[in-house]
Amino acid sequence: MSKRVLTTESGAPVADNQNSATAGVGGPILLQDQHLLEKLARFNRERIPERVVHARGSGAYGYFEVTDDVTAYTKADFLGEVGKKTETFLRFSTVADSLGGADAVRDPRGFALKFYTEEGNYDLVGNNTPVFFIKDPIKFPDFIHSQKRDPFTGKQEADNVWDFWAHAPEATHQITWLMGDRGIPASYRHMNGYGSHTYQWTNEAGEAFFVKYHFKTNQGIRSLSADQAAELVGKDANSHQTDLLQAIERGVNPSWTLYVQVMPAAEAADYRFNPFDLTKVWPHSDYPLQRVGRLVLDRNPENVFAEVEQAAFSPNNFVPGIGPSPDKMLQGRLFAYADAHRYRLGVNHTLLPVNAPKATTAQNYGRDGAMALRNGSRHDKNYEPNSYQGPAQTDAALSAPLAIHGWTGTHEAPAHTKDDDFFQAGELYRLMSEDEKKRLIANIAGGLSQVSREDVIEKNLAHFAAADADYGKRVEEAVRALRED
Numbered sequence: 001m002s003k004r005v006l007t008t009e010s011g012a013p014v015a016d017n018q019n020s021a022t023a024g025v026g027g028p029i030l031l032q033d034q035h036l037l038e039k040l041a042r043f044n045r046e047r048i049p050e051r052v053v054h055a056r057g058s059g060a061y062g063y064f065e066v067t068d069d070v071t072a073y074t075k076a077d078f079l080g081e082v083g084k085k086t087e088t089f090l091r092f093s094t095v096a097d098s099l100g101g102a103d104a105v106r107d108p109r110g111f112a113l114k115f116y117t118e119e120g121n122y123d124l125v126g127n128n129t130p131v132f133f134i135k136d137p138i139k140f141p142d143f144i145h146s147q148k149r150d151p152f153t154g155k156q157e158a159d160n161v162w163d164f165w166a167h168a169p170e171a172t173h174q175i176t177w178l179m180g181d182r183g184i185p186a187s188y189r190h191m192n193g194y195g196s197h198t199y200q201w202t203n204e205a206g207e208a209f210f211v212k213y214h215f216k217t218n219q220g221i222r223s224l225s226a227d228q229a230a231e232l233v234g235k236d237a238n239s240h241q242t243d244l245l246q247a248i249e250r251g252v253n254p255s256w257t258l259y260v261q262v263m264p265a266a267e268a269a270d271y272r273f274n275p276f277d278l279t280k281v282w283p284h285s286d287y288p289l290q291r292v293g294r295l296v297l298d299r300n301p302e303n304v305f306a307e308v309e310q311a312a313f314s315p316n317n318f319v320p321g322i323g324p325s326p327d328k329m330l331q332g333r334l335f336a337y338a339d340a341h342r343y344r345l346g347v348n349h350t351l352l353p354v355n356a357p358k359a360t361t362a363q364n365y366g367r368d369g370a371m372a373l374r375n376g377s378r379h380d381k382n383y384e385p386n387s388y389q390g391p392a393q394t395d396a397a398l399s400a401p402l403a404i405h406g407w408t409g410t411h412e413a414p415a416h417t418k419d420d421d422f423f424q425a426g427e428l429y430r431l432m433s434e435d436e437k438k439r440l441i442a443n444i445a446g447g448l449s450q451v452s453r454e455d456v457i458e459k460n461l462a463h464f465a466a467a468d469a470d471y472g473k474r475v476e477e478a479v480r481a482l483r484e485d
Helices: 034-044 138-146 158-166 169-178 226-235 239-249 302-308 330-346 423-431 434-448 454-467 469-484
Strands: 057-066 084-096 109-117 119-129 200-204 210-216 256-263 288-298
Touching: 034 109, 057 239, 057 302, 084 288, 138 158, 138 330, 158 169, 169 423, 200 454, 226 239, 239 288, 256 469, 423 454, 423 469, 434 454, 434 469, 454 469
Parallel strands: none
Antiparallel strands: 057 084, 057 288, 084 109, 109 119, 200 210, 210 256, 256 288
């Protein structure tokens, strides 16, 4: 077998990769050493801007297999036949910390899934919780700023975290999730994933349904206490990455069962609370889980930077039969995610292997820009319509239209009969066992007791009391006890 020759980026062979060219023995380095300059210049540019959120991530390839007939609800081709398999890529992540952060921390986990379907890529971005802290995207930058490192101290501050939550009563439900037993997953394999947002499905007859996605782990839920997590971070800050990588390498392929809740579109307007509010769940008694299929991860990326760091997910990547809902947070993300990738990776990020369609070919009139790889031939036009057999529109809508009415303006979300920021947080609290409640109270009090302003503490205590009187009383007692120590 012949020895492979090391070359420069232009393909010229490299004579010496151990010593720089110099002016005589021991002399200064020469500017003409192309190999040296190229290596140093490329090294300086190996990193790209990290994600503002979801920076610390892991990922794997796999497949989704349909196990149940859902064609009554959607015409999406990849869901159209029991037994059909579609290649996927799933990226897990923490939310608040930087790329160098630890895995085993109390933080929501991103659950971003790319389906490489025959009708184009479908991206489903979600978390390991079915709800979120806010309901309007205009507050998202404020929320994230409150949770990230303070500009002056350079670290996360309890004052900032709890001050924002004190002014966001709708966060009480998600706080109860985050501070509960599932707030620190033991691994990415041992947690559920949720689409969180409400999406629209449309069937062949044009009937519209609103859906919520639930990926239930087949490994079982496993979580860590705060003490267990602190110990694990000290041993292996990359614990979740290590676990996922090693499990797949030894053939223990993690899997999830996908269920959906399905609401006929006509029922949304009169539902007792706003079904498009990301801070709320739909009770299963109203809309039971319906099984759809199975997600399996069976292949690790060959290069983490190329395939995990450069993976780009955009919730506006829909396929026929699936579309958006009036969920305001989803509407904001339809713009923000794609825009973030254009900034981080460039306008041609969709041409990168991990992001490009695999079961079909992208055909459009996008040209040029930095790192353009697909510019067509001399016979391809860059405008439409044309007389040269270029790609043309189908005239078939991907999803059903959403009815809109009223006056433009900065409106609050429409009020439904049972809309409330606290009821579901209280319901979640009342579902917990006594031991779960004790741990929840301790986790909340541990952070809230560090807040320097009494008025911020009082505002947050009022939220927990509004959710459940016992909940509020016990948090207050625990906070007072810690502040008196």
